[in-house]
Amino acid sequence: MFSTEFGNSDSFAFDESGDLVVERGNGWIPKKKFELDDYYFYLAILSSSIFNNLLAIYSKPILSGYYLGQVYTKDIPIPNVARLNKEESHYVKLVLLAKELEKGNSSAIYSINEEVQLFYPNL
Secondary structure (H helix, E strand, O other): OEEEOEEOHHHEEOOOOOOOOOOOEEEOOOOOOOOHHHHHHHHHHHHOHHHHHHHHHHOOEEOOEEEOOHHHHOOOOOOOHHHOOOOOHHHHHHHHHHHHHHOOOOOHHHHHHHHHHOOOOOO
16 A cells, blocks of 8 residues: 555555555555455545545645655554454445546545445544
């Protein structure tokens, strides 16, 4: 998973092959072992409009968006994928939607926003 140095929810991507090198951005490496679909789950969370709201609360705004480095995002509450039932429909839907988003299907973001809202009912 990687992101630009500054930006918002549009600034995240996943390189399944691992061929890309992060330059002038951020590489997001999990502390624990992830399954492939876990990366897509987080891509969906980070690409949602809800994440933009969380950035507005926890990160420092600049003209081109927000600082996305660890210092500015470490306190943002995100679901712990290790505690989720991966057979649950919300997890499965977000994984499938993130894969669609990665293929360039930008309309998937509307459904991603609806699914992510279930993790953040007060935002």
